[in-house]
Amino acid sequence: MSDLPISDLPMSDLPMTNALELSVSELSAALKRTVEDRFGFVRVRGEISNYRGPHSSGHAYFSLKDQSARIDAVIWKGVFAKLKVKPQEGLEVIATGKVTTYPGKSTYQIIVDALEPAGIGALMALVEERRRKLAAEGLFDEARKRLLPFLPLCIGVVTSPTGAVIRDILHRISERFPRHVLVWPVRVQGETAAAEIAAAIDGFNALPEHGPLPRPDVIIVARGGGSLEDLWSFNEEIVVRAAARSRVPLIAAVGHETDWTLIDHAADLRAPTPTAAAEKAVPVRGELAAALADLARRQMGAANRLLERRRSDFRALLRALPQSDSIFALRRQLLDNLESRLTGTRSKAYDRRHLGLARLSHRLAQQSPHAQLAGKTQHFNALEQRLKRWQAVGYEGSKQRVAHIEARLAIARTARVKLESERVGAARQRLHALASRMKNGFESRVTASRERMKSLEQLLGSLGYRQVLARGFALVRDHDGQPLRRAAGIADGARLDIEFADGHKPAIAGTQQDTTPSKRPASNGRRKREQGSLF
Numbered sequence: 001m002s003d004l005p006i007s008d009l010p011m012s013d014l015p016m017t018n019a020l021e022l023s024v025s026e027l028s029a030a031l032k033r034t035v036e037d038r039f040g041f042v043r044v045r046g047e048i049s050n051y052r053g054p055h056s057s058g059h060a061y062f063s064l065k066d067q068s069a070r071i072d073a074v075i076w077k078g079v080f081a082k083l084k085v086k087p088q089e090g091l092e093v094i095a096t097g098k099v100t101t102y103p104g105k106s107t108y109q110i111i112v113d114a115l116e117p118a119g120i121g122a123l124m125a126l127v128e129e130r131r132r133k134l135a136a137e138g139l140f141d142e143a144r145k146r147l148l149p150f151l152p153l154c155i156g157v158v159t160s161p162t163g164a165v166i167r168d169i170l171h172r173i174s175e176r177f178p179r180h181v182l183v184w185p186v187r188v189q190g191e192t193a194a195a196e197i198a199a200a201i202d203g204f205n206a207l208p209e210h211g212p213l214p215r216p217d218v219i220i221v222a223r224g225g226g227s228l229e230d231l232w233s234f235n236e237e238i239v240v241r242a243a244a245r246s247r248v249p250l251i252a253a254v255g256h257e258t259d260w261t262l263i264d265h266a267a268d269l270r271a272p273t274p275t276a277a278a279e280k281a282v283p284v285r286g287e288l289a290a291a292l293a294d295l296a297r298r299q300m301g302a303a304n305r306l307l308e309r310r311r312s313d314f315r316a317l318l319r320a321l322p323q324s325d326s327i328f329a330l331r332r333q334l335l336d337n338l339e340s341r342l343t344g345t346r347s348k349a350y351d352r353r354h355l356g357l358a359r360l361s362h363r364l365a366q367q368s369p370h371a372q373l374a375g376k377t378q379h380f381n382a383l384e385q386r387l388k389r390w391q392a393v394g395y396e397g398s399k400q401r402v403a404h405i406e407a408r409l410a411i412a413r414t415a416r417v418k419l420e421s422e423r424v425g426a427a428r429q430r431l432h433a434l435a436s437r438m439k440n441g442f443e444s445r446v447t448a449s450r451e452r453m454k455s456l457e458q459l460l461g462s463l464g465y466r467q468v469l470a471r472g473f474a475l476v477r478d479h480d481g482q483p484l485r486r487a488a489g490i491a492d493g494a495r496l497d498i499e500f501a502d503g504h505k506p507a508i509a510g511t512q513q514d515t516t517p518s519k520r521p522a523s524n525g526r527r528k529r530e531q532g533s534l535f
Contacts, residue, residue: 028103035108039099044071044110045118051089054080062087064095064110072102072109084191084236085115091126092118124228127235131262134237139244140265148249148269148280149217151288154180155281156216156248158200161185165222165274172278177285182216187233188223194236197221201242201250218249218281221263222274225256234261243267253277469501 022030046064054060058077063070073095075087087093096114101107117126134140155173159165166183173179184200187193207215221243223234233239234254243250243266252267253274264270271277365371461467469475476484479495490496496507 025103028101028106032101032103035099035101041096042099042110043094043096045092045094046071047092048087048089051087060087064093072107073097073112074109075112075115079113082191083115084194084232085117085126087115088126088129094118127262130235130237130240131265134240134262134266139240144244145268146249148251151177151283152179152217152281154182154214154216156182156184156204156219157222158184158186158197158204158219159222159274160188163188163224165224168275169220169222169278172275173282176279177282177288179282180214182213189226189230189233193233194239197233198236198238198242201239201246205247216248218251219246220251220253220271220274220277220281221267222253222277223255224274225259231255231259231261234263239263240266251277251280466501469499475499 044064046066049063049065049070051062052060054077058080060075060080062073064073065071075083080086085093094116095110095112096116097110097112099108099110102109131140138144157166157169159169161183170181173181182204184203186196186200188197201219201221204216204219207213209215221234223231231254234252240262243252243263249268251269251271252261252264253271253276254261254263257272269280271280465475475498477497477499478484478490479497481497484490484496490509492509494509496509498505498507
């Protein structure tokens with residue numbers, strides 16, 4: 001009874017659980033949904049570490065850390081291009097985004113949608129780092145800065161059209177010296193401000209010099225005062241580079257007297273206020289008129305004095321000059337001598353030219369087109385004869401080479417066919433041999449398997465429980481057909497099934513009878529009635 005196989009054991013003996021089985025991908029997806037639902041929008045402050053710059057795909061990867069923890073961060077390509085503050089190693093920032101997981105490494109990370117420096121100290125450090133970088137490129141060199149025109153015909157202003165700055169500039173220009181003013185309206189604060197300011201500077205430079213909309217002679221980039229964050233657009237690298245490459249002289253008038261931005265270093269002139277920029281762009285018309293009148297008066301006096309001095313000098317020179325006859329007599333004699341020499345030289349030159357012309361005429365007759373054509377004709381006839389001879393010789397040689405190659409190809413083809421026939425015959429022989437070996441091996445394998453099956457059947461007949469029943473034992477099962485091994489586990493009155501070697505018998509479990517012999521022997525009928533119970 002104790003030698004039953006495991007498959008015959010009751011199912012209640014095996015461990016059972018109601019837990020749902022999940023694949024690794026399902027578990028990772030569930031964790032990802034949980035994290036994203038719980039942390040859909042977060043703002044994290046930390047220091048940028050292990051910054052690897054934009055990847056070849058355009059994405060940027062880094063970590064945010066503090067004193068005791070760190071989290072991986074990623075900025076997608078589209079978001080990275082729109083960031084006002086680019087990530088840098090060691091910069092303390094505030095990152096805005098959502099937390100998600102990366103199933104490939106079983107880690108969590110933050111997808112950054114916005115990035116800003118953490119506090120004024122970080123902004124100042126970023127401005128200083130950017131200033132050193134641009135200064136190293138030579139954008140702030142004094143040698144590249146140009147002088148402003150004294151009296152520009154047209155002034156371009158890059159500023160907000162709704163603020164007080166543009167009104168102050170226009171009022172100051174009209175008060176000092178009215179000029180034509182072109183206003184390029186831009187935002188001076190916000191995410192798109194830097195791009196608009198740079199586009200305005202480049203747009204003024206792109207205007208044609210004599211077009212319907214004239215190109216300004218000077219550009220004023222102006223904004224009122226504000227905090228460092230408010231003036232941050234004028235510290236952007238795109239604005240500084242636009243100011244540095246401007247071909248039109250540029251005045252930077254950003255903030256108040258104490259406010260300094262990076263565009264102030266790149267501009268040709270820095271004005272402390274927008275009003276001061278207008279004053280530096282044009283002079284005062286009244287002062288200019290007074291200065292011009294004073295200069296005209298001084299010029300008239302100087303011209304009169306110069307004219308009087310020239311008159312005195314001319315009178316002195318007239319007294320020192322010789323008479324006209326003595327001046328021209330020597331020149332006339334020199335002219336007569338030159339005329340005599342010229343006549344003799346002209347005759348000699350004429351003779352030399354005539355002789356040279358005769359020699360050239362003889363050489364030209366030898367090099368005439370008719371003579372050259374006759375020579376070329378004879379040369380071409382000789383070449384034609386040589387070509388015909390070489391053509392005949394070449395045709396015969398080619399014909400012999402073709403015949404030789406044809407004979408070699410026929411021999412090679414015959415040898416190739418013979419070699420392939422031999423290889424095919426050998427392959428067929430190997431195939432027949434392998435087929436015979438496979439047939440013999442298959443039959444041997446089938447025979448061995450049959451012998452093994454017979455041995456297993458004999459072993460089953462020797463070790464099976466039915467052989468045990470044939471020796472006089474019985475197998476007791478409950479009403480469910482499960483084997484019973486101990487009498488203690490059988491309740492009184494339980495229905496039983498007893499299997500013998502020749503069949504099954506039902507039975508009912510009862511109390512165990514006293515086997516002690518009584519003083520009065522039981523009758524045969526009593527023993528027959530008690531024989532119906534095994535217990």
